[in-house]
Amino acid sequence: MVIGYKPGTTADRRRPHFIRTPEEADQLVLDSACITNLSGYLVSEGLLSDEKAVAIFLKPDGIRSINILAAEAQLNIDQILILGFDINDNQVTALEGEKVEEFATLIESIKEQAPDALKNPLLEKIEGMTPKERFTFWQKEFSRCIKCYACRQACPMCYCRRCIVDCNQPQWVNTSSHTLGNFEWNIVRAFHLSGRCVGCGNCDRACPVNIPLRLINAKMAQEVLGSFDHFAGMSHTQEPVLASFKKDDSETFIL
Amino acid sequence: MNELFEPEIVAFVCTYCTYAGADLAGTSRLKYAPNVRIVRLPCTGRISPMFILKALQKGADGILISGCHPGDCHFTHGNYHARRRWMVFRALLEFTGIPSERVKYSWISAAEGGKFADLMNSITEDIRKLGPFDQYKALIKETEAPATF
Numbered sequence: 001m002v003i004g005y006k007p008g009t010t011a012d013r014r015r016p017h018f019i020r021t022p023e024e025a026d027q028l029v030l031d032s033a034c035i036t037n038l039s040g041y042l043v044s045e046g047l048l049s050d051e052k053a054v055a056i057f058l059k060p061d062g063i064r065s066i067n068i069l070a071a072e073a074q075l076n077i078d079q080i081l082i083l084g085f086d087i088n089d090n091q092v093t094a095l096e097g098e099k100v101e102e103f104a105t106l107i108e109s110i111k112e113q114a115p116d117a118l119k120n121p122l123l124e125k126i127e128g129m130t131p132k133e134r135f136t137f138w139q140k141e142f143s144r145c146i147k148c149y150a151c152r153q154a155c156p157m158c159y160c161r162r163c164i165v166d167c168n169q170p171q172w173v174n175t176s177s178h179t180l181g182n183f184e185w186n187i188v189r190a191f192h193l194s195g196r197c198v199g200c201g202n203c204d205r206a207c208p209v210n211i212p213l214r215l216i217n218a219k220m221a222q223e224v225l226g227s228f229d230h231f232a233g234m235s236h237t238q239e240p241v242l243a244s245f246k247k248d249d250s251e252t253f254i255l
Numbered sequence: 256m257n258e259l260f261e262p263e264i265v266a267f268v269c270t271y272c273t274y275a276g277a278d279l280a281g282t283s284r285l286k287y288a289p290n291v292r293i294v295r296l297p298c299t300g301r302i303s304p305m306f307i308l309k310a311l312q313k314g315a316d317g318i319l320i321s322g323c324h325p326g327d328c329h330f331t332h333g334n335y336h337a338r339r340r341w342m343v344f345r346a347l348l349e350f351t352g353i354p355s356e357r358v359k360y361s362w363i364s365a366a367e368g369g370k371f372a373d374l375m376n377s378i379t380e381d382i383r384k385l386g387p388f389d390q391y392k393a394l395i396k397e398t399e400a401p402a403t404f
Contacts, residue, residue, distance in 0.1 A: 135352025255361035
């Protein structure tokens with residue numbers, strides 16, 4: 001199977017295309033509108049269970065997602081063939097390599113640029129606020145949330161069979177779309193993605209009420225990079241940051 | 256109304272160190288603020304960030320999370336895992352506007368009954384100064400109000 005893009009409902013949209021026969025390949029498109037990270041489809045139930053190879057169109061962020069999924073034992077990298085591409089100034093360029101290991105130097109260079117790439121004027125503005133102002137800011141943002149969980153469905157990292165918000169014994173998060181439950185849901189979502197998010201922006205684009213989810217994810221990425229020098233998706237053997245520890249981790253905040 | 260604000264503080268503690276420390280404070284007849292409700296758990300590694308959110312959801316003004324000193328964990332490394340998790344979760348809470356003064360972390364061993372009592376007193380005083388967590392309580396109230404269309 002090949003997973004790629006085909007034209008969507010409007011001229012600037014692309015939708016995923018799953019190719020099983022050579023004829024279907026005619027519909028494939030690849031242009032600067034192909035920004036969705038497709039790697040999440042690989043972990044959909046049954047797709048990889050026949051152990052046949054799957055080729056997938058991926059940008060560098062998608063390649064990092066594959067590394068994380070492999071590191072978390074969700075897929076076998078031998079089964080995945082990468083058709084890498086990148087978009088710069090609306091120009092699509094092909095990336096060299098087929099196997100995920102071949103992109104290691106590329107990912108290494110992305111990590112080096114990460115401290116600058118993660119910077120964002122709005123992020124810095126929020127950091128400069130008092131806790132009260134920050135709370136008000138997020139309260140306003142989260143009050144729009146309708147708990148459609150589109151952010152979860154769109155995220156390649158949200159593959160749990162049973163999400164914590166779907167559990168009702170005990171019910172951790174309020175299911176009604178009151179701001180309290182929305183607050184809790186968004187905190188939990190951001191926490192579960194800490195050190196795993198590659199910043200592909202799938203959640204941000206999927207949100208029907210435009211909550212700046214990417215901001216929280218970027219903040220958490222900065223945090224794990226600064227505290228643990230962890231950059232998500234470096235290799236398929238990278239230890240997940242919250243499932244590992246060092247004895248000399250900083251603990252200045254502990255009384 | 257000049258009544259002193261009595262904060263509600265929830266302490267999530269591990270059973271092998273901090274809970275034993277609390278026990279020692281009790282058997283040593285040390286007096287400490289009665290505002291603290293202790294929740295005893297097998298290990299700090301068992302303290303899910305969901306517990307913190309749940310405590311806030313139920314109206315806590317302050318939260319303490321406490322366990323064994325590094326190297327003392329009954330399960331050898333539960334507290335190391337917990338420490339990383341807290342560090343990340345703490346930054347997240349801070350970023351979303353839940354002040355870090357309300358969520359405290361500590362290491363208290365089974366021998367530190369005095370430290371436990373002192374910490375409970377100082378945290379209660381600190382939270383009392385901060386006052387109730389009004390912003391969060393407004394959200395709780397909104398949840399309880401009848402639906403409006």
